[in-house]
Amino acid sequence: MVTRPAVFDASPRQPWAALTFDDGPDPLWTPRILEALDHAGARATFFVIAPLAVEYRDIVVAAREAGHGIELHCTAHVRHTRCSRREVETDTREGLEMLRSIGIEPRLWRPPWGVLAPWTEEIARDFGLRLAPWSADTHDWRGDPASEMLNGIEPLLGPGSIVLMHDGLGPGSLRRGCQETVALVQPLVALLRSMGCEPAAMFRNERAQWLPAAGIRKAKA
Ligand SMILES: [Zn+2]
DSSP states (O other), rough: OOOSSSOOOOOOTSSSSEEEEEEEEEEEEHHHHHHHHHHHHHHHHHHEEHHHHHHHHHHHHHHHHHEEEEEEESSSSSGGSOOHHHHHHHHHHHHHHHHHHHTTOOOOOOOOOOOOOOHHHHHHTTTTHHHHHHOOOOOGGGOHHHHHHHHHGGGGGTTTTTEEEEOOOTTTOOOOOOHHHHHHHHHHHHHHHHHTTTOOOOOOOOOOTTTTTTOOOEEOO
């Protein structure tokens, strides 16, 4: 068994990639994603919905113990541009408190849909979080076959790429289940490895170059 890096760093000498999953945990699909990752010997990062993480605490704890990253998505899955700053601050505070109650201390934050209000980055700073973007969107919520998703993102993959997937059926999801995302894990890991990239959990790193990259849509002030 090859020793794999536990953390993600986009420096050129460490050609790692990140598989990321939003909107979980889901009692049916998250364990299947974890099983697929386990079979592939790969680590990933889960941006969780805090109340679900509390409800399905065992799944989250198992994921963390398997070496995956557990980070904050939200408490309520809302667009920051449709909320007041105070509402988002409350949402973030409550989400962090819920996650801490189950032993998770997030360092990264991916707000719902990657939509930022003009003050979202300030809130992130206030809570000691860094915003986590993505660089390759599978659009797996549409329910496309795994092979199509793989073809669609292949041109976007390489050292430092961050792939967006979902292990739950969030708002706007057009599919009934996450089976194509489960099916995508193994070939995606194989493709990344063929490019010399090892999938690793994302980790806050002040020097990492990927943090302000694509995948975050900043609203106009
Ligand atoms: Zn989401």
